[in-house]
Amino acid sequence: MSKKTLWVFGIILAAMACFIIMASLSLYLLTRPARIEVRQNSVLEITLERELPELPPTTPVAQIFERDSVSVIDLDRLLRAAAKDQRIAGVYVAIHPLGNSWAQIEEIRGLLHEFRQSKKKVYAYLAVDMANEKELYLASAADEIYLNPDSGLLINGLMAEVGFYKRMMAKLKIEPQFLQFKEFKSAENFTREKMTPEVRSMLESILVDIQDRFVRTIAEERKIDPARLREVIKNGIAPAPLAVQEHLVTALGYEDEIQSKLTVDKSEGGKEYRSISASKYLKTLESSQGAKQRVALIGGLGPIVSGSSDEAWGNFMGGETMAARLREIRKEKDIKGVLFRVDSPGGSAVGSDKIWREIRLLEKEGKPVVASMAGVAGSGGYYIAMGARKIVAEPSTITGSIGVIFGKFNLRGLYEQWLGITVDQIKLAENADIFSSVNSLTDQQRNQIKAWMEEIYNNFVRKAAEGRGTTFADLEPKAHGRIYTGSQAKQLQLIDEVGGLAMAMNLLKKEMKIPEKEEVELVLYPKPKSFWQSLMEGDLFKVSTPGPSLESFLKRTQQILETPSPWLIAPELMIH
CATH class of the missing domain: 3.90.226.10 (2-enoyl-CoA Hydratase; Chain A, domain 1)
Structure with a gap:
């Protein structure tokens, strides 16, 4: 390498270093706390x-x-x-x-x-x-x-208002294949007109x-x-x-x-x-550090998936990520209780079950968990809360929806009549195409899925009954996929109290056997990191990258469509 090339390379590196330093300094000046005065009156x-x-x-x-x-x-x-x-x-x-x-x-x-x-x-x-x-x-x-x-x-x-897409599906030559437990679980948006x-x-x-x-x-x-x-x-x-x-x-x-x-x-x-x-x-407020008792505050926010959470913006929660965080709380000896804030319509049955399991293990460890429901805690959102010792919801919280739904689409008509794509198959077993995106379910396949869904539904009801201290026979009629307001859920004993965060905290203090007036330190999980911590640990630049090609994107999409996934998700409800 010539001296001239080395000089050019050095200048480029120096320019990049200056840019990073200036950008970091700008961010520091932007994020550093300024002195704030609170004047009288x-x-x-x-x-x-x-x-x-x-x-x-x-x-x-x-x-x-x-x-x-x-x-x-x-x-x-x-x-x-x-x-x-x-x-x-x-x-x-x-x-x-x-x-x-x-x-x-x-x-x-x-x-x-x-x-x-x-x-x-x-x-x-x-x-x-x-x-x-x-x-x-x-x-x-x-x-x-x-x-x-x-x-x-x-x-x-x-x-x-509830939107229905049956006619759109027919125009696009898409055949919806949906099964649900039970009659209240969804509005059957893709297969009905009202x-x-x-x-x-x-x-x-x-x-x-x-x-x-x-x-x-x-x-x-x-x-x-x-x-x-x-x-x-x-x-x-x-x-x-x-x-x-x-x-x-x-x-x-x-x-x-x-x-x-x-x-x-x-x-x-x-x-x-x-x-x-x-x-x-x-x-300007002082933190409650130094309080005798420390309580973990963790949010179960957004739709539930089985894998990892969206770490950048927190738009959905992953069962694996949430389970890891709850496990971390369980191992923290100075954390004596957990305030679990839930705002989720549900989602993956597997992801919900992972979170439920960790809540139960916290309880077995002697760390009481109180779930505080926000706007919606339905289906999987209720599932992850029902393992807590106490459940609190606002009067208008949308909750319940104890049920399960399964669905896929047969896209053959869309492919062939609209896109000009044909798909040929080789099957080595009778049910090799059960979750194919270009085949409809046979009666035998439909019955297999129904049996699978019934098992998931019964497990859901059984765990809910265990959490509420009642029997399967008593709770099952309240399930059927039906959603309730918080006040209705209280009457049906699906929750313990009507109220908000203050009520939940008071119940948690009671379970921890500490006075209601005593201050506790709320420890937010995941623990927030400063800009400099994130920069030094490499978290600041952890972003997901798109697939290398359209082909890889289509393959991933096809894999998602062909992956069997029962969902614990509440019906969409728009109130105006």
Whole structure:
């Protein structure tokens, strides 16, 4: 190698090193904590929009992009601290269009009500073009609600929509092959054009339960006659003046007008509005390190797969990854209990069973587990929670769905008539094609799968009965794949208590035999790493890479389609 080549190579390496150093320095400056001052008589400002994450981010990528986000567990912590903080005069909540589940809204409502017990006020501002039921439901937990003069309320009653794809399947020449246990397990979206009577009655009971609770709550909070509120709901739209007239909001106004009501005197004369954002206030709080008892906090979040979790963003949970984390908690001698936050519609039966097994082993180790259900904990989501010593759910949590579903598609028609692809086969056994993507199930194959599914269903019911301290015969009629709200599940003894994280923590303390008022240290799993830890350990650049070719992608897709997978997944439910 010539001297000139070495010089060029050296310059390139030096340039790359400078770039990495500059990028690392920029990220450090971006992520390092700044000094934050909380002034006397400050208003804690909380902005709620889209959907709050359940837990703080733990991965390096998420920590960078979500550095100012506040999770549900963070909101719990900062509102408890603000209630005791003499520097905090009140809370101002700006409510934007929400993507939260009904149960998550109930969790936040509970936190705001607990804050109000400190005799400090909560002010809500509906920063939306048209506030719907969820946004009003959340705002009603405040002492005062304000609405833009050109806005309004859209409280026109709840509706559930279920999409059906039978005609689309027929047009694409795709033949769905689905089996389910039992009649409530799914809406049979791919093989029907409308709901079965059983599914319709189930969804109607869910809607009635949630809407009745909405009416009772708003009527009580806003001191309105429930019958009058139902009349407003029949009309559907309440323009801003009507919303004030019906006492659904306190007054109309703009953000600056609300803030002007919360001003305090300045030492040099005049008035000023003092505020601190939720994300900044959170950074001023001391951790509970040094508490006598340590409790693991772990989330079972997203659809369940049998293998590894999505480590970058946590969009789904892998049975193997979750089992490894729970095993780690079991081996940590100073961890005495586990708070298990579940928000999952279910998924892989095998993945769910792996997680359930580790929960049971934690209990055998003498470490009590309390499951706190968020928006949905259905089917596999219920499966992973049912091994816990106690289960807590919000009134509107969607849970249950104790059942199993199996499905595949015969794509031969799509291949041949639409794509011009033909497939020829050689079989060395009669059932070699049972999970082929270009063959339909024979009657004998269908019966084989039914027997397999029945065994999985019976195991599910048996383990649920064991977890709930009852018998198979008593629990099985409550199964059948049916979903329930948290309040309905409590009546059927599928859960122990109705409530949120605070209720779950109190139950866990009781099981650990420690006083309710005693502080415990919550240890988040997986343990968050700093940017520098992740950089030094090589985690920052662990990203999945795409397959080398279209052919490999198609082969992987075909393998997925031909892999037999029974699913413990709750039916999709969109409530508007």
